[in-house]
Amino acid sequence: MAFVVGYGVAILGAIFAYLLxxxxxxxxxxxxxxxxxxxxxxxxxxxxxxxxYASLVENGWAILGIFSILFPIGFVSGLIMLLKGIFKKEKAEEHL
Incomplete structure (x- = not known):
């Protein structure tokens, strides 16, 4: 049931980010x-x-394999989004 906590925190994080x-x-x-x-x-x-995945294939080492592939991809994607937000220039609003 530990995977339910992982999915729950990820979903709550996405909902919290959406609301913010x-x-x-x-x-x-x-x-x-x-x-x-x-x-x-x-x-x-x-x-x-x-x-x-590890529970499906019944191999504990599968956690490390999947985690070491998915986490860096997600982290680097988040880092790129953060840097894009930091260095993005705001457009000046044009008044008619």
């Missing part, structure tokens, strides 16, 4: 989703997927 980024600028959305992906979604989701 609602009605924000694109720059803020990139920053919020980048942090959420690096801290809440990627580690817990990769752990839960690894644990689910």
């Amino acid at each position: 980024s609602e009605n924000k600028s694109k720059k803020s959305k990139y920053i919020i989703w980048g942090i959420a992906l690096m801290v809440a979604i990627s580690p817990f989701l990769s752990f839960a997927v690894g644990l689910t």
Whole structure:
């Protein structure tokens, strides 16, 4: 049942990021989703997927294999989103 906790935290992290980024600028959305992906979604989701796969194939080492593949992909994706949000320039609003 540990994988349920992993999936639950990942889903709660995504919901929390969605609620925080609602009605924000694109720059803020990139920053919020980048942090959420690096801290809440990627580690817990990769752990839960690894644990689910390991229980299916009945091999404990499968957790390490899946985790070591999925976590860096998710973390780097979150880091790219965060950096894109930090260095993105806001467009000046044009008034008619």
